Amino acid sequence: MTKQTKRTQQTPQNGSVAHLSVLVSGASVAGPALALGLARLGARVTVVEKAPGLRGGGFAVDFRGHVHRTVLTAMGIWDEIHAHQTHMGRQTVVDADGSPRVDLPAEMMSGDVEIFRGDLARIMYERTRDDVEYVFGDSIASLAQDADGVDVTFEQGAPRRFDLVVGADGLHSNTRRLVFGDESRYLRFLDHYVAGFDVPNHLGLDRTGRVYSEPGRAVVVGNYDGDPDRAGALLVFRSGELSYDRRDVPGIKRILLDRFAGMGWEVPAVLKALEETDALYFDAIAQIHVDRLVEGRVVLLGDAGYGATMGGMGTGVAIVGAYVLAGELALADGDFRTAFAEYETRIRDFAKGCQKISGNAGPFFAPPTERRIRSRDRMYRILASRPLARFFKRLTEKAATDIRLREYPC
CATH class of the missing domain: 3.30.9.30 (D-Amino Acid Oxidase; Chain A, domain 2)
Incomplete structure (x- = not known):
């Protein structure tokens, strides 16, 4: 297990979520994208990834249209993506x-613009590594929610408690399995x-x-x-x-x-x-079709909640979803119930529209x-x-x- 704990906490902006501790499962694309948004707002973010390090290579992924450009520009990575296209x-x-x-x-x-998935993940990781705790070589073993937080046990590390947990761990999400039920209920071949x-x-x-x-x-x-x-x-x-x-x-x-x-x-x-x-x-x-993206203090993001193996612009949807989730938490001043409900309402139809394309x-x-x-x-x-x-x-x-x-x- 590799843990990186260097943090130089940024000054919170308006719409602060600095009082929140957030565990994000998955360090591919959706996870670091959310970490980038939340860290800029002052949240204490931990990203846990079962791989021993940042995943390199992978398929090339693309972005298209004004929505993707708006989000990537707001995240501050549009020019760097172009530099590595x-x-x-x-x-x-x-x-x-x-x-x-x-x-x-x-x-x-x-x-x-098109970029290798590994290069995109690295760009966001480099932007967040000083403000976000990354734990590689570990994964969530169990989750238990109560009115005030989520108790999490890990396969390797010591148990910890967080305010919120985000499942951004892909089509075969471990977080989704633990909280929402077996994959067979949601995966459509x-x-x-x-x-x-x-x-x-x-x-x-x-x-x-x-x-x-x-x-x-x-x-x-x-x-x-x-x-x-x-x-x-x-x-x-x-x-x-x-x-x-x-x-x-x-x-x-x-x-x-x-x-x-x-x-x-x-x-x-x-x-x-x-x-x-x-x-x-x-x-x-395949595609993932869940009946809800939220269960209490746990929320699904990217492929874990609305993924498609290929053809559904999954990376673009994940980036937009991360931007919307971080933004809604900011607008709600960290009120996760309001923010999660708004996120689910705003992203669901968008994600479904992109999934329709992947069926072809x-x-x-x-x-x-x-x-x-x-x-x-x-x-x-x-x-x-x-x-x-x-x-x-x-x-x-x-x-x-x-x-x-x-x-x-x-």
């Missing part, structure tokens, strides 16, 4: 022989699985990508950072629900090797890299039939044409901008 260009859907079928514009796949890992850049890509689809399965290879030797592979396939152990990497590799056996294009080389990789991401394409992620990459593949390509060829390019951009931003932000002191 991927500069990803077009991605091209190809045939088995590599010939192009349709170009997918950068605005569609990468938004206004969307008939597809996704895997990601690094591969050699044998195609010589330079901040571009290639998408190859066969009925019910797809492979994407992209170079996001300009490294001439490295690329990333994304595998998507349609399936009924599978029974597997998320910790059994060899077993997951066997599933993928079986599902993608015999596929054309560059897939044999991708599968060879899969066999050799030590870092593999694999999960169902699996079928977009891996249409179920050859006919559907051809239909997809024709549609995006039309949408990407010059006469419709501006309309297409507005279409991709619609869900991301469908919220009215209040003026917050954070």
Whole structure:
């Protein structure tokens, strides 16, 4: 367990929450984003993360539209995100022989600005590490609420008491399980699985990508950072629900090797890299649908409360959610009952709108039939044409901008 306790408490602003002690579970994106807002308001924030350190790498995530820009600017990280963006260009859907079928514009796949999730987390961590207590290599074991606070036990550290607890620990949230019930009640499987890992850049890509689809399965290879030797592979396939152990990497590799056996294009080389990789991401394409985000002094944020595996602008929603939650606590002068109720009211419909988009992620990459593949390509060829390019951009931003932000002191 690694604990960082250096704190140089900032002078509280108007709308102070300095009397609050807040435990945030999760140090990926939502957690540090909330910590950034609350620390600027004077709250005593502790972030606990089960990983031994800050998670690096990860998928590229994007932001799009005026709402994302407004929030990131208010948080003071808009310029730094731009300084570390991927500069990803077009991605091209190809045939088995590599010939192009349709170009997918950068605005569609990468938004206004795109950054690796690990780089985004690091930016927010660096902004908060002197004012927020980070505890790595630990997680919450139990929670017990009463009228005045929350008693928390940890897997490694000593028990502690906090005023509020925020579950920002992802799609498979431990906090949600402990307080709201088993994951099976809230996770909605969307008939597809996704895997990601690094591969050699044998195609010589330079901040571009290639998408190859066969009925019910797809492979994407992209170079996001300009490294001439490295690329990333994304595998998507349609399936009924599978029974597997998320910790059994060899077993997951066997599933993928079986599902993608015999596929054309560059897939044999991708599968060879899969066999050799030590870092593999694999999960169902799924959504979280909870009937409430609040249980007393515990509140869910980001993927833990309204997540989607891919395609639902989950990182943007998490950032906006953190901004709204911190802002509502400030406006309510730390009255968590009022603040949590306002947060839930303001974020719920916005999150649902973004989740609707994510329902198309699996079928977009891996249409179920050859006919559907051809239909997809024709549609995006039309949408990407010059006469419709501006309309297409507005279409991709619609869900991301469908919220009215209040003026917050954070």
